[in-house]
Amino acid sequence: MERRVRFNEDHCKSCELCVSVCPKKIIKIRTGLNRLGYHPAYVPDEDQEKCISCALCARMCPDAVIEVWRP
Amino acid sequence: MIPVYTRPKSLTDVVSHYCPGCTHGIAHRLVAETIDELGIQGRTVGVASVGCSVFAYNYFDVDFQQAAHGRAPAVATGIKRVRPDAIVFTYQGDGDLASIGMAEIVHAAARGENITVIFINNAIYGMTGGQMAPTTLVGQKTTTSPFGRDPRNQGYPVKISELLATVKGAYYVARFSLHDPANIQRAKQGIKKAFQYQMEGKGFSLVELLSTCSTNWGMTPLNALKWLEENMVPEYPLGEFKTGEVS
Numbered sequence: 001m002e003r004r005v006r007f008n009e010d011h012c013k014s015c016e017l018c019v020s021v022c023p024k025k026i027i028k029i030r031t032g033l034n035r036l037g038y039h040p041a042y043v044p045d046e047d048q049e050k051c052i053s054c055a056l057c058a059r060m061c062p063d064a065v066i067e068v069w070r071p
Numbered sequence: 072m073i074p075v076y077t078r079p080k081s082l083t084d085v086v087s088h089y090c091p092g093c094t095h096g097i098a099h100r101l102v103a104e105t106i107d108e109l110g111i112q113g114r115t116v117g118v119a120s121v122g123c124s125v126f127a128y129n130y131f132d133v134d135f136q137q138a139a140h141g142r143a144p145a146v147a148t149g150i151k152r153v154r155p156d157a158i159v160f161t162y163q164g165d166g167d168l169a170s171i172g173m174a175e176i177v178h179a180a181a182r183g184e185n186i187t188v189i190f191i192n193n194a195i196y197g198m199t200g201g202q203m204a205p206t207t208l209v210g211q212k213t214t215t216s217p218f219g220r221d222p223r224n225q226g227y228p229v230k231i232s233e234l235l236a237t238v239k240g241a242y243y244v245a246r247f248s249l250h251d252p253a254n255i256q257r258a259k260q261g262i263k264k265a266f267q268y269q270m271e272g273k274g275f276s277l278v279e280l281l282s283t284c285s286t287n288w289g290m291t292p293l294n295a296l297k298w299l300e301e302n303m304v305p306e307y308p309l310g311e312f313k314t315g316e317v318s
Contacts, residue, residue, distance in 0.1 A: 015292040016292065017092055055076040059252045060252055067074070071073075
């Protein structure tokens with residue numbers, strides 16, 4: 001499966017701004033930590049199909065963590 | 072799959088030191104996107120200020136010079152005059168530009184220097200621990216105005232964009248906010264215009280970006296964006312204050 005939203009989780013600081021702007025509400029926060037010590041944001045594989053590739057999350061992300069693709 | 076949004080090439084692949092949710096990161100991204108789109112990465116020279124944004128030279132993949140506190144427009148003037156083909160921009164916060172650097176920015180604008188200034192206004196001194204800045208709102212609590220800024224003691228906020236729009240040498244002066252995706256897109260267009268005007272040799276351009284400092288405001292990143300929208304945007308109206316005239 002090809003992912004529409006790809007998070008560079010090692011750069012994520014868990015500010016959750018992406019979560020707030022996602023119109024489909026599919027961005028979740030991991031319970032585990034990344035190497036910076038934050039809980040990174042991600043989109044579960046089963047929700048990748050629900051993504052409409054609007055890229056609002058990527059345009060909001062202060063750390064350029066998110067890349068968005070469309071089919 | 073077709074790319075909709077990918078990380079700008081003019082950003083280096085390092086983790087910034089900015090706090091989680093800091094809109095400095097968004098401003099960096101917008102400048103980097105603009106440099107990518109205009110294809111000027113090879114001839115762009117940035118000038119970093121003092122403040123949180125002092126480390127901007129680590130984050131932009133372009134030539135950079137660090138300036139003394141507030142003196143970024145003076146340094147940029149020198150670079151631009153020696154290398155007229157270079158695209159020169161400064162990246163300054165409000166503690167740097169509106170306080171100690173007030174003289175430099177006003178005179179750079181008055182001389183009509185052909186440079187672009189990115190001005191981050193978050194109404195507080197971020198790096199030094201949340202002291203009152205010239206741009207702090209009336210009534211806003213900071214570590215040096217614990218009961219809120221009182222105009223009888225500390226005067227009123229300085230509105231840089233309105234001030235510089237009265238200067239004849241300035242070609243483009245605009246203020247945008249970074250509190251939601253729509254406003255971020257407008258800010259991006261403004262930044263792009265500012266760089267394009269410089270490439271066309273029109274003269275001095277300044278883009279003011281209303282930003283958050285969730286750490287020193289004592290809020291979550293999301294609440295900080297709401298506070299910005301509800302408190303700063305009414306005090307600092309958005310829009311383009313000046314385009315054109317100088318010749």
